[in-house]
Amino acid sequence: MENYTICNCMQVTRFDVEEAMHDHDNFGSVEEAFKEVQAQTQCSTGCGGCYSKILDAISDVMHGY
Ligand code: FES
Structure with missing residues (x-):
């Protein structure tokens, strides 16, 4: 994935x-x-x-995208 500024x-x-x-794998x-x-x-x-873009990115990372 390419990096981009959020x-x-x-x-x-x-x-x-x-x-x-990365340091915290288990977010509720x-x-x-x-x-x-x-x-x-x-x-x-x-x-x-x-x-909302930050939340989207976090949600992607949590789901392994
Ligand atoms: S773009 Fe303004 S606080 Fe993130």
């Missing part, structure tokens, strides 16, 4: 999201994973416009 404000890429999730929910990814990458702390 959050322009904080320059967070798809790979950054994957990496932030996408929301829980989002909190962890946000804590590590600061994604979605600017305009917030990427929020």
Whole structure:
């Protein structure tokens, strides 16, 4: 898969999201994973416009895409 920027404000890429999730394999929910990814990458702390794209990416990673 090609890397791409998901959050322009904080320059967070798809790979950054994957990496932030790698240490924690067992997230109960996408929301829980989002909190962890946000804590590590600061994604979605600017305009917030990427929020749903981040959730989509997290959900893809959780499902192994
Ligand atoms: S694009 Fe992610 S906070 Fe603005």
